[in-house]
Structure formats: structure tokens, C-alpha cells
Amino acid sequence: MTDCLFCRIVAGEIPSQQVRAGERTYAFRDVQPQAPTHVLIVPREHYANAAELAAARPELVAELVADAAAVAAEEGLTDRGYRLVFNTGPDAQQSVQHVHLHLLGGRSFGWPPG
Ligand code: AMP
Numbered sequence: 001m002t003d004c005l006f007c008r009i010v011a012g013e014i015p016s017q018q019v020r021a022g023e024r025t026y027a028f029r030d031v032q033p034q035a036p037t038h039v040l041i042v043p044r045e046h047y048a049n050a051a052e053l054a055a056a057r058p059e060l061v062a063e064l065v066a067d068a069a070a071v072a073a074e075e076g077l078t079d080r081g082y083r084l085v086f087n088t089g090p091d092a093q094q095s096v097q098h099v100h101l102h103l104l105g106g107r108s109f110g111w112p113p114g
Contacts, residue, residue: 006098010044024060025067036106037075037082041067047099050086068103077105
């Protein structure tokens with residue numbers, strides 16, 4: 001999809017800070033990080049959200065999670081842990097309609113913050 005931001009990032013038409021490049025998936029740093037590590041992992045193929053991906057290519061959901069775990073290990077997050085998030089739809093503030101798994105780590109997500 002030529003008008004999809006993440007399709008264009010995957011195609012290399014828009015620059016990104018690459019973290020991991022797989023045959024079917026691509027991981028890059030979020031431009032507005034919400035944590036010391038904030039990486040987005042996407043399938044190269046376009047699907048609008050996690051449910052559509054799960055319905056069409058369930059093995060790719062597993063691959064995104066495995067990639068996230070590998071990136072977390074590379075970033076030294078395995079012991080303390082990390083958060084994985086798929087935002088879906090307007091109430092969840094999904095702003096890019098190409099499924100992406102947020103990997104967030106390097107701080108505590110307890111409430112209240114700090
Ligand atoms: P969501 O709100 O779940 O759709 O997440 C979209 C994410 O994409 C946000 O966290 C944005 O900061 C991030 N984002 C938007 N444009 C870019 C870009 N060009 N490169 C990297 N991350 C981006």
C-alpha cells in the first residue's frame with residue numbers, strides 16, 4: 001500500500017532506525033519513544049491490525065512476539081521484563097493502520113509512575 005507509512009518504512013522509502021530485519025518482519029525504533037527502549041515490530045505485508053493478522057497469518061503473530069523477545073534480549077531487558085502492546089482502533093489510539101507490536105522496556109510501568 002503506497003499510502004501506508006509503515007509499508008513505506010519497510011520498503012525503505014522513508015528512513016527508520018532499523019533494529020532487526022527479518023524475511024517477513026521488520027523492527028525499528030519509535031520516533032516518539034515512551035520508554036528507554038521503544039521498538040515497533042511489523043510484518044512486511046500489510047494488515048490493518050492484530051486481529052486481521054491473526055485471522056490471515058497466525059504464524060506471523062508468533063513471529064512478531066518472538067522477534068520482540070529477541071530484541072528485548074539484545075537490549076538487556078529479559079531479566080527485568082518489558083511490555084508488548086498491539087493498539088487496535090480509535091479508543092486504543094491506533095494511529096498507523098499497519099499492525100505493529102510495541103516493545104517497551106527499560107523502566108517500570110507501575111502506577112503511580114516512578
Ligand atoms: P499507534 O499509536 O499504536 O498506532 O503507534 C504508532 C507509533 O508509530 C507511535 O508510537 C508513533 O510514535 C510511531 N511512529 C509514527 N511515525 C513514525 C516513524 N516515521 N518512524 C518510527 N515511528 C513512528
